Amino acid sequence: MTMGASLRRVAAILLRLFYLLRGSSARVVPLFAWQAVDIVLWGFISRYLNTLSSARFNFIPALLGAIILWDFLVRALHGVIVAFFEDVWSRNFLNIFAAPIAISEYLTGLVLFSVATSVVVLAVMVVLATAAFGLQFFTIGVMLVPFLLLLFLFGVALGIFGAAIVLRWGPAAEWLIWPLPALLSPLACVFYPLSALPGWLQWVARLVPPTYVFEGMRGVLEGRGTQLTPMLICTALTTLALLAACRAFLRVYRHAVRTGLIARYSAETVS
Amino acid sequence: MLVVKGLGKRYGFTVALDGISFQVGCHEIVGLLGPNGAGKTTTINIVLSVLEPSFGRVIIDGMDIATHRREALERTNFTAVYAPLPGNLTVWQNLRVFAMLYGVPSARARIEALLHEYDLLQFRNTKCGLLSSGEQTRVSLAKAMLNQPRLLLLDEPTASLDPASAREIRSRIREFAAQNEAGVLWTSHNMYEVSEVCSRVLFVSHGKILLEGDPKTLPAEYGKESLEDLFVTVAREPLSLED
Numbered sequence: 404m405t406m407g408a409s410l411r412r413v414a415a416i417l418l419r420l421f422y423l424l425r426g427s428s429a430r431v432v433p434l435f436a437w438q439a440v441d442i443v444l445w446g447f448i449s450r451y452l453n454t455l456s457s458a459r460f461n462f463i464p465a466l467l468g469a470i471i472l473w474d475f476l477v478r479a480l481h482g483v484i485v486a487f488f489e490d491v492w493s494r495n496f497l498n499i500f501a502a503p504i505a506i507s508e509y510l511t512g513l514v515l516f517s518v519a520t521s522v523v524v525l526a527v528m529v530v531l532a533t534a535a536f537g538l539q540f541f542t543i544g545v546m547l548v549p550f551l552l553l554l555f556l557f558g559v560a561l562g563i564f565g566a567a568i569v570l571r572w573g574p575a576a577e578w579l580i581w582p583l584p585a586l587l588s589p590l591a592c593v594f595y596p597l598s599a600l601p602g603w604l605q606w607v608a609r610l611v612p613p614t615y616v617f618e619g620m621r622g623v624l625e626g627r628g629t630q631l632t633p634m635l636i637c638t639a640l641t642t643l644a645l646l647a648a649c650r651a652f653l654r655v656y657r658h659a660v661r662t663g664l665i666a667r668y669s670a671e672t673v674s
Numbered sequence: 675m676l677v678v679k680g681l682g683k684r685y686g687f688t689v690a691l692d693g694i695s696f697q698v699g700c701h702e703i704v705g706l707l708g709p710n711g712a713g714k715t716t717t718i719n720i721v722l723s724v725l726e727p728s729f730g731r732v733i734i735d736g737m738d739i740a741t742h743r744r745e746a747l748e749r750t751n752f753t754a755v756y757a758p759l760p761g762n763l764t765v766w767q768n769l770r771v772f773a774m775l776y777g778v779p780s781a782r783a784r785i786e787a788l789l790h791e792y793d794l795l796q797f798r799n800t801k802c803g804l805l806s807s808g809e810q811t812r813v814s815l816a817k818a819m820l821n822q823p824r825l826l827l828l829d830e831p832t833a834s835l836d837p838a839s840a841r842e843i844r845s846r847i848r849e850f851a852a853q854n855e856a857g858v859l860w861t862s863h864n865m866y867e868v869s870e871v872c873s874r875v876l877f878v879s880h881g882k883i884l885l886e887g888d889p890k891t892l893p894a895e896y897g898k899e900s901l902e903d904l905f906v907t908v909a910r911e912p913l914s915l916e917d
Contacts, residue, residue, distance in 0.1 A: 408777055411774050411777060412774065412775055412777075414770075414774060415771050415774035415775045418770065418771055418774065419760075419763065419767075422763055422767045422771070423762060423763070423765075426763075426764075431858075489760075493760035493761060493762055494757075494758075494772075495724075495759075495760050496761060497724060497754070497756070497757040498757055498760075498772070498817075499775075500723075500724050501722040501723065501724050501747065501750075501752060501757075501776070502747060502772065502775040502776060503743075503745075503747035503748040503776065503777070504744075504746065504775055540736045553798045605704075609823075657726075660723075660724060660725060660726045661726045662685070663685075663719065663724075663725045665724045665725070666715075666719045666724050666725055
């Protein structure tokens with residue numbers, strides 16, 4: 404099997420998603436709307452906090468920078484999961500999985516769609532935050548690259564894991580996936596340092612890869628720099644999460660093929 | 675084109691398929707008949723590799739689907755009433771996406787030819803969800819023909835077509851089987867259609883093949899007047915036909 408044929412099948416998945424985006428403003432607007440609302444909300448909160456403090460600490464990069472990074476992760480998650488939901492909503496599994504496409508090619512298509520939408524949304528968020536609130540996002544410097552990469556990969560891992568849950572438990576399980584970012588955000592220490600959590604919760608938060616990114620970001624903004632060890636731990640945890648998510652999806656897919664769930668997906672479960 | 679050997683599927687203690695074996699040869703249209711729940715769709719799902727058999731083998735154009743899934747599926751295509759193409763894409767977009775998935779060479783020309791052949795030119799930019807069920811069936815058939823499959827699986831392909839369109843489709847599929855190195859496995863509850871199209875039929879009941887033969891001569895061999903009478907007997911009194 405040639406690489407060209409494999410790329411063509413990945414491109415087919417991307418093309419389908421592109422067609423859907425192109426033909427529907429209801430799909431395009433939500434890509435940006437919630438992130439824009441977040442920027443405006445946290446921009447004004449940051450400005451207000453700046454007036455309350457003794458002006459020694461600038462909340463804009465700390466809070467607005469954090470919300471941009473967090474929304475980027477959420478966008479990466481949504482990029483994968485919404486692309487998967489398109490096949491759920493249009494009951495397209497039988498057509499897709501009876502075609503000569505490998506699961507790895509299908510997932511690659513979803514991830515590449517997430518890359519495309521996440522990068523565009525990130526650019527829009529940065530432009531909006533810079534224009535409206537004077538955020539200097541790139542003062543985070545070169546560490547921005549690993550921060551964004553690690554957040555994106557963790558978002559993708561959550562998206563693939565969410566897809567596995569929905570494939571296993573049916574379309575109604577979609578409602579288990581949407582609240583995932585909200586459930587994770589307190590543990591990811593997006594707006595406050597890890598030390599703000601009680602001791603036992605700190606240990607839980609240390610298992611959540613984005614925690615290290617947000618700690619690292621605050622370190623850079625406060626001039627302390629970023630330590631190598633936490634970033635290595637974050638990389639290891641993110642890689643582990645990604646591998647575990649892919650494995651979970653593959654196992655669920657095999658279960659679906661064994662039990663006939665793919666062919667009878669609208670029934671939600673065969674057991 | 676298709677060799678099915680001792681194919682079985684069990685869900686716990688429920689037997690959906692009980693070791694069936696059959697073949698579909700080149701230029702042949704084989705009818706898979708039986709009452710609801712007999713195992714027809716289970717067979718098709720296994721051949722399409724979206725359902726894993728409990729035992730047995732499926733070989734498509736010399737490729738075992740257990741070991742050469744992708745190569746086997748590149749040579750296969752299908753249409754089924756329960757698998758419409760996404761309604762939120764246009765006819766052209768759906769055919770373009772599936773042409774890429776199936777690796778169709780000169781895809782644009784092939785799609786144009788199929789739009790013409792299946793009388794879909796005026797619907798090229800219409801979303802599939804806005805088409806009538808008969809038009810959607812024609813789009814699904816066009817998709818099934820995209821890769822000029824060696825094995826074509828048709829699960830009640832004319833179920834939602836008016837008699838004139840159904841006749842036209844039957845004639846196209848007969849032509850397809852006659853002119854290509856391909857075989858067709860066809861399920862239908864329309865016995866008139868089966869007699870007209872299929873060169874051989876397999877009667878399935880409770881996961882087993884009970885009868886096999888020429889649809890024109892089979893009823894008389896079992897003392898029935900028509901294929902429909904034979905079907906009713908298979909559905910109601912399968913034991914009376916077992917050896």
